[in-house]
Structures are given as C-alpha cells and as structure tokens.
Amino acid sequence: MARRVVAHCDIDAFYASVELRKHPELRGRPLVVAGSGPRAVVTTASYEARRFGVDSAMPAARARALCPQAVFLPPDFEAYSATSREVWGIVRDRIARVQQVGIDEAYCDVTEVERPLALLRSVVAEVRESTGMVVSVGVGPSRLVAKTSSAAFKPNAFAVLSREQACEHFAGSPARILQGVGPKTAERLAGAGFRTVGDLQRADEAALAGLLGERGARWLWRAAHFHDDSEVATRRGPAKSRSNETTFNEDIADHAELERVLVKMARELCEGLAGRDRAGRTVRIKVRLDDWTTVTRARTLPERTNDADVVCAVAVDLLRAYAPPRPVRLLGVGMAAFEDPEPRPAPARAEVGDGQLALPVEP
DNA sequence: TCTGGGGTCCTAGGACCC
DNA sequence: TCTGGGGTCCTAGGACCC
Numbered sequence: 001m002a003r004r005v006v007a008h009c010d011i012d013a014f015y016a017s018v019e020l021r022k023h024p025e026l027r028g029r030p031l032v033v034a035g036s037g038p039r040a041v042v043t044t045a046s047y048e049a050r051r052f053g054v055d056s057a058m059p060a061a062r063a064r065a066l067c068p069q070a071v072f073l074p075p076d077f078e079a080y081s082a083t084s085r086e087v088w089g090i091v092r093d094r095i096a097r098v099q100q101v102g103i104d105e106a107y108c109d110v111t112e113v114e115r116p117l118a119l120l121r122s123v124v125a126e127v128r129e130s131t132g133m134v135v136s137v138g139v140g141p142s143r144l145v146a147k148t149s150s151a152a153f154k155p156n157a158f159a160v161l162s163r164e165q166a167c168e169h170f171a172g173s174p175a176r177i178l179q180g181v182g183p184k185t186a187e188r189l190a191g192a193g194f195r196t197v198g199d200l201q202r203a204d205e206a207a208l209a210g211l212l213g214e215r216g217a218r219w220l221w222r223a224a225h226f227h228d229d230s231e232v233a234t235r236r237g238p239a240k241s242r243s244n245e246t247t248f249n250e251d252i253a254d255h256a257e258l259e260r261v262l263v264k265m266a267r268e269l270c271e272g273l274a275g276r277d278r279a280g281r282t283v284r285i286k287v288r289l290d291d292w293t294t295v296t297r298a299r300t301l302p303e304r305t306n307d308a309d310v311v312c313a314v315a316v317d318l319l320r321a322y323a324p325p326r327p328v329r330l331l332g333v334g335m336a337a338f339e340d341p342e343p344r345p346a347p348a349r350a351e352v353g354d355g356q357l358a359l360p361v362e363p
Numbered sequence: 364t365c366t367g368g369g370g371t372c373c374t375a376g377g378a379c380c381c
Numbered sequence: 382t383c384t385g386g387g388g389t390c391c392t393a394g395g396a397c398c399c
Contacts, residue, residue: 041367056399059366102399182397213374240371247367282391292366298392332368371398378391 245332
C-alpha cells in the first residue's frame, strides 16, 4: 500500500475561542464555559483558566473554587455549531478527503496532494484569518500518529512525525496518550507495570492478553508501535441510535414524577426521529441512582416504530419493571436498531431477470 | 474530584434453533 | 433421552470518545 499522509486538525480551546470571538474584551482573562444548575460541569476552559487546574467535565463549583477570578459563561451551542460549520467548510473547500469527528476536530487524508504540508499551512492560515480559530495540526502516516502529535504539541501546533519518530518521541509518555486507552485501561496496565508507551512497546503480547484479551492485546501492541491502518472515512453513515437524558438538579424518588419526565423525553425523542424519518425497534431506558449505579433496560419490538404512544408505553413499562430502589439522579430514553435487521433477501424467481434488464446496455 | 449529554463499539451470557 | 456444536438474536454492562 502506498505511504499515506494523514493530518489531524484540532481547534484549540474551541468553545472558549468562540466565546472570545463574541466578547473580545475578555481576551487574556481566564474563561470558563459551564452549564447552569448545581450539577453543571465545565464544557471548556481557556488556556489561562487551565493554568489554574480547571478542566472540562469538572464540576463547575470546583472550577469556581480553583479560579474565582475566571469569567464564567453559559454555553451557546448555536454559536458553536455555526463556527464549526464555518471552519470545516473552509477545510473541505480546500481538501477533498475530510472526516469530521466531533465539533472541533477532523482528519484529512492528503496522500494525493502534491505539497501536503504547504496546503495544510495555508488552510490553517485561512481558517485563522476568517474565523479567528487557531487550529493545531499533527501530520503522520496514520490517524494515530497524526492525532497523538496534534494533541501532544498543541496549542498552535504543526507537528510532522513518521511512525518511527512517534515511537521514539512518545516512548516516555503515559500509555493514556494512545487513543483508546482510557482511565480504566491505563489503571489496569499500570497495575501490571506498564506505565508508558515504551513499557508497552517492550511488552510481551501474551502478557497484555492476560489483561485485555487477545484482541485488545493485539490492538494495544500495534498502537504502542503506532501501527494503524484505519481509513479516513469521508462518508459517515446515519446514526445507529438516538437518545435523550437528563440529570436532575435534585434526585427524584417519586416514581410517578419519574414516569412523567420519561414520557416527556420519549415524546421529544420520537418527534426528532419522525423529523428525520427514522424508526427503531429497540427502546432503551437508562437510570442512574443517587449512588451512581447505572442501570439500562431494553426491549426490542417486532416492528420498527417512532410512534410516541408506543415508545412511551414501552419505556414506562421498563421503568415500572425496574422500579428504582433509590432516588434517581439521571433518567434517559433511547431508540436503536434503526436498520432492517437483514438486507431484504432477493425474491426467488423472476427478480434475477428483472435485475438484468435494468442493467445499462452497451451500445 | 461527588462526576453532563450524546454517541460508538465490545464482551459475555442466555435463549432458541438446527 | 442425552450430548454437543454452531449461529443468531437479545439484553446488560462497561469502556471510551468528543
């Protein structure tokens, strides 16, 4: 296979940067974007606020304690998606193969581009010029090298590494920097003495298999050596599931109240599905109790539906069957199994002939 | 450190059928 | 009647991502 050139582009401090675009007078001040209510978490923090230890997903109250002088702003999701469309629109205008992953990052396959680095630099400059967003770029022979590099060198990064250079450069970094190694896996690995990427590079695959299973070990060993042949997927299929969930400001113990909330969410979900002309067979509810135990219950129906009455009845039934034993912190409802379970089998007769007739005929 | 919301993928076990 | 294997579907939970 031809040597690939993949770039990972990541907008620095995206949400905070959009807010700064709206409020230029706040430039230079620590900025924290957080939801409202007692259980809000931080959506993002500017680099100035990060210096105080503020990070996304942190409870907003803790962020206030860490950095009382920060300006706290409520999220403005419309502005975020508008800016996101603007940025990736510019990138797509200049680069053919782009896979957006999330609101603020994308992979670009620039293998076929004659001078890929020059193109990337000029796109980054154009994005900055017309939107004010600063994009960090990592370039390598794979998505993994590109992603790891942009993350490691940001903000305002432009890092180009070969696979071998990535192996060497990140050998001393924590295993956690490999995408796919989350907190749980990192902890298990550390327990067995694998703390850094280099530890994993030197590891015996069999030893890793004892921790992660054969597939997991194979994947991790390859990742530690920055082997990755996953494609930049320019076309994304339709969503496989959709859901609504809410964390209450205060835990709710009253089952009747929970059912009212569940029905309301299920109706909204069905409206959204109907608007997209989608219907699913599996109805799922999610319940998080006050002690953080999380339970899901699902039922698969014989036919696909987005009928609110049907979905609400199933959701309520699932909730009643579970009967939360403690006050509830979070309630959610979702639909899945949108596609036909199997491709429509070709009817036995006649179809073949019909199909052939439909083929274009050479003149 | 008392932890949002929206997704994806993987695993494991049980039911059921051939 | 018992045993076994393989395949598929479904459920539940967990890990991870942004």
